[in-house]
Amino acid sequence: MSIHQSRLSRRTILRGLGVSLALPMLESIAPKAVAASPTLGPPQRMAFIFVPNGVHLPDWTPKQQGVGFDLPHILGPLAPVQDDLMVISGLTHDKGRANGDGAGDHARSASVFLTGAQPRKTSGENIRSGVSVDQVAAQAAGQATRFASLELGCEAGRSAGNCDSGYSCAYSSNVSWSSDSMPVAKETNPRLVFERLFGDGTAPKNDANAKRRDELKKSVLDFISDDARSLQSKLGGNDKHKLEEYLSGVREVERRIQRSDDEPKLSVDVDYPIPKGTPSDYGEHIRLMCDMMVMAFQTDRTRIATCMLADAGSNRSYRHINIAEGHHDLSHHRGEAEKHAKIREINRFHVAQLAYFLQKLKSTPDGEGNLLDNSMICYGSAISDGNRHNNEDLPVLLAGRAGGQIDSGRHIHVARETPMCNLFMSMLDRFGTPVDFVGDSTGRVSELTI
Known part of the structure; x- marks a missing residue:
């Protein structure tokens, strides 16, 4: 695996099995063009x-x-x-x-x-x-x-x-x-939104990769861990903290989605059926x-x-x-x-x-x-x-x-x-x-x- 830099979004991307995880802007690896243009602020x-x-x-x-x-x-x-x-x-x-x-x-x-x-x-x-x-x-x-x-x-x-x-x-x-x-x-369905955001490929490919990860009982973060460790060695103190905080947030959302998938489905009074997940x-x-x-x-x-x-x-x-x-x-x-x-x-x-x-x-x-x-x-x-x-x-x-x-x-x-x-x-x-x-x-x- 390797760390990929996206010129378009100026974001670092970590990749693994069916995972393409874009990260927040990190000062330590910001492109030179951005560093040279301090007036270029965050997007709206x-x-x-x-x-x-x-x-x-x-x-x-x-x-x-x-x-x-x-x-x-x-x-x-x-x-x-x-x-x-x-x-x-x-x-x-x-x-x-x-x-x-x-x-x-x-x-x-x-x-x-x-x-x-x-x-x-x-x-x-x-x-x-x-x-x-x-x-x-x-x-x-x-x-x-x-x-x-x-x-x-x-x-x-x-x-x-x-x-x-x-x-x-x-x-x-x-x-x-x-x-x-x-x-x-x-x-x-929050799970499908998550897979769409962080999957790497078409919807059928995302579904297959998600199924494989489910079978392995692993988080998406487990599949980009090598990339993440390599990246952390290149970061300054503030960026390391930002990266750890972000990855912890991703894992917590995964856990919440998993809990909602595992919990018994209750009868809820709504106009339309609630989708699985x-x-x-x-x-x-x-x-x-x-x-x-x-x-x-x-x-x-x-x-x-x-x-x-x-x-x-x-x-x-x-x-x-x-x-x-x-x-x-x-x-x-x-x-x-x-x-x-x-x-x-x-x-x-x-x-x-x-x-x-x-x-x-x-x-x-x-x-x-x-x-x-x-x-x-x-x-x-x-x-x-x-x-x-x-x-x-x-x-x-x-x-x-x-x-x-x-x-x-x-x-x-x-x-x-x-x-x-x-x-x-x-x-x-x-x-x-x-x-x-x-x-x-x-x-x-x-x-x-x-």
Whole structure:
């Protein structure tokens, strides 16, 4: 085995049996071109996280604008990263509205979330939406990494059939679209995501190598150990520590995936079957997917990711937080206080998983800062209140500083009916992939900087 240097991503790669393990940037072996250009900073990353059924806005929206706002109940778990966070109120997805197409708000909410395009109402093969913002960026800059983008989810969903009042299941199950007729399928099995990121070859080859490693009962790290030892002898003290910390993180994720594979599969109240290899613990499932995104960003496997915490209209129950009713059923609260209370706890649970993701990014060194400093993480829903199914004043968070291009730690309120696609335009600018329009955009969100 030998150590391979990738000119494209400027990352060291360790190789073994069916394993291609990219490492974080290491100062000791940084290419001379990079060392000679200290102004060349770390790359920017983008992730978009979708939650279904809206939120309970009274417990979501901060009362104060600007800096120093108090976090309401739902956003409470974000306290450790509040200074890295922007709460954005007032954004709208007009194309999530019926606009003459009748019922089907949930399907439209997923389809429009990153496209800003009115989906064609059909349950057949002639689906149509628009190119999503993540794919706009991937098509412009995805060649810089092994994977142009990464699409993840925590419910399997379906790609065909009628899922919502005449709308195809493809609309409810996907937020990423590479063209107006081609949704990008998400991966829901953490093990398969891991193999994709760190496998070395095509999917069938990855499957065969994973099976062989399983038979040998070895970690992927066991197969690159010679390469790793050779590399460590060439590193300085800081880089040795960084390498050991990273490899320990990879091994811990492997162990967690293995535990989820070995544990007995419990009956979980979800709309779709849980694929093999998925933890029975929903929170652990989300956190594993968050870890996949962190590692993908850390190793420069990709710089663009999407994750659906659940499909549009999901009726998953949350018994682990003592809520037996389905999420979608509760979202039709009709003003009942008891249902409000349960909805806000579901919302808080989702936000707690986001907080985990953001803190992992913040604790991962990147250049002179950390991954969160050099990222833009957009979290939200294209439905505001689940009972009204309205698409204005959407619950949206933007975390990260985009390498100093965003003044975070604030609650801002944009003008009424400002398209959410205006936020996407601003994000693309900061990502280095500006375009003339996305979906129904009319400009940019100027409030991202002071």
